[in-house]
Amino acid sequence: MMSKSFILCMLALLMMLPRPAGAEVLSWEECIRLTAEHNPTLVAAREKVRAAEAGRESARSARRPQLSASGSAEHAEQDGQTPDANASLSAGVNARQTLYSGGRIAASIETADAALQGARADHESASAEVTFRLRSAFVSMLHAQEQVLVLRRIVERRADNRELVGLRYEGGREHKGSLALSEASMHQARTELGQAERQVAASRQVLVRTMGLEGEHPALTVAGALEGGSAPEAVDWDAAAMRTPDYARAEASVRSAEASVRTARSGYRPDISLGGSAGRTGDTDAFDSDRWAIGVQLSFPFWSGGQTRAEVARARAQLSLAEAQRSETLNGKVSDLSELLVSFRNALENVDVQTRFFEASDLRAEIAREQYGAGLLSFDNWDVIENERISYQRRLLESQRAALLAESAWMRATGTGVFDIEE
Numbered sequence: 001m002m003s004k005s006f007i008l009c010m011l012a013l014l015m016m017l018p019r020p021a022g023a024e025v026l027s028w029e030e031c032i033r034l035t036a037e038h039n040p041t042l043v044a045a046r047e048k049v050r051a052a053e054a055g056r057e058s059a060r061s062a063r064r065p066q067l068s069a070s071g072s073a074e075h076a077e078q079d080g081q082t083p084d085a086n087a088s089l090s091a092g093v094n095a096r097q098t099l100y101s102g103g104r105i106a107a108s109i110e111t112a113d114a115a116l117q118g119a120r121a122d123h124e125s126a127s128a129e130v131t132f133r134l135r136s137a138f139v140s141m142l143h144a145q146e147q148v149l150v151l152r153r154i155v156e157r158r159a160d161n162r163e164l165v166g167l168r169y170e171g172g173r174e175h176k177g178s179l180a181l182s183e184a185s186m187h188q189a190r191t192e193l194g195q196a197e198r199q200v201a202a203s204r205q206v207l208v209r210t211m212g213l214e215g216e217h218p219a220l221t222v223a224g225a226l227e228g229g230s231a232p233e234a235v236d237w238d239a240a241a242m243r244t245p246d247y248a249r250a251e252a253s254v255r256s257a258e259a260s261v262r263t264a265r266s267g268y269r270p271d272i273s274l275g276g277s278a279g280r281t282g283d284t285d286a287f288d289s290d291r292w293a294i295g296v297q298l299s300f301p302f303w304s305g306g307q308t309r310a311e312v313a314r315a316r317a318q319l320s321l322a323e324a325q326r327s328e329t330l331n332g333k334v335s336d337l338s339e340l341l342v343s344f345r346n347a348l349e350n351v352d353v354q355t356r357f358f359e360a361s362d363l364r365a366e367i368a369r370e371q372y373g374a375g376l377l378s379f380d381n382w383d384v385i386e387n388e389r390i391s392y393q394r395r396l397l398e399s400q401r402a403a404l405l406a407e408s409a410w411m412r413a414t415g416t417g418v419f420d421i422e423e
Helices: 004-016 028-038 040-063 104-170 176-211 237-242 245-268 307-373 379-413
Strands: 024-026 066-074 088-100 220-222 271-283 289-299
Touching: 024 028, 028 040, 028 104, 028 176, 040 104, 104 176, 104 220, 104 245, 104 307, 104 379, 176 220, 176 379, 237 307, 245 307, 307 379
Parallel strands: 024 220
Antiparallel strands: 066 088, 088 271, 271 289
């Protein structure tokens, strides 16, 4: 990772930047909080989980007693005559309890549990995806801000170099071509600074929309450093793949298919339930006739015309398909994770390489500047060394950004998100 002194220098320069009135400076934690509150993808994923929880509770209600109450009042006439002046009245309470459903209720509950598992896997996937997009937008914004700082220092350095070349030119120790090239380099640095400032505005817009905010936020900036974590040294690939949302979703599909097989097989088994009722009937003069009943109901399917057998065969085929897709998901995730980990490790190593190159080129440039001022180094050689320093400095920034994005891609692939359902 980049040197601590360079990080502190960049942060100090960032804090010294003039900010307009009402500037919003957001840390990574504040961006997470705003995204959790406003991002529509996360809101939809949370509501999907809550709907699945309600669906599971609905399925479980089939195991509980079912109670109902009823009442009626009737007044009848025939050919304009009222045979009975009193209205007939009735009221009653009914209860029903399923004793055995052939496994249909248990399978229904298992299906609802699988649906909830799938909804939670979808939320984890959404959390990882939004985390990736937010982190990418945050890193791009931070990179754009620090690029502006670097380019401002480059503009200052090019201006100092232009002044040094101008003095040597006025003293007759440098030709006009060197002066023109120095002025062109200074113009290039200013142009690139303007381009970098426009990139900050574009990155800001992406970050704002990723958080789910509306309106313009022209004064928004982010605070942080282009410094990430470390890659894992050893990975149990199968275990890592099984912890991903994609595999959890495939596992939920298998559970749902298994429940469908049990539901289809319940067509071969009887239904047994216990029922009871109690009530009172009468009219407006005497509402005092009580009645009650209790009994057991048995229903056994002898022949369905082959429908049950066909449904069982279809459910088994769906189960075999779901199991094959689960195996395919596992193999695919192992391949993806192994490739992304290689990219992550390579990106981290590249940061170390570019840090060393920049520190070396910075030292070399300072020495070359003194040598050129003393007349010990030609302009052409000095210009090459200056350009190399600038190039390595920009490469370092790009490598730091690439490492953070590679880490974000690894987090997304492993299903690592920063948003919980409760948020």
